[in-house]
Amino acid sequence: MSEKNMRERIDALESRLMYQDETIEQLNQAITAQWKQIDALTRQIAALAERLQETDADPPAQSNERPPHY
Numbered sequence: 001m002s003e004k005n006m007r008e009r010i011d012a013l014e015s016r017l018m019y020q021d022e023t024i025e026q027l028n029q030a031i032t033a034q035w036k037q038i039d040a041l042t043r044q045i046a047a048l049a050e051r052l053q054e055t056d057a058d059p060p061a062q063s064n065e066r067p068p069h070y
Helices: 003-057
Strands: none
Touching: none
């Protein structure tokens, strides 16, 4: 191989590596954002489940009164 050919191959590899590094960083940012969203949603589900359990444990009293719109 000639020196020129070798230099062109090295330049091509460096260019590919640069694009791969950028892609990896973008993917890392996307995964981090998704993880934060998943974490927030998991906490919301846990809070809703707790509220549901509290509601099931203490059902509202039955009332024979007419609703206010009658």
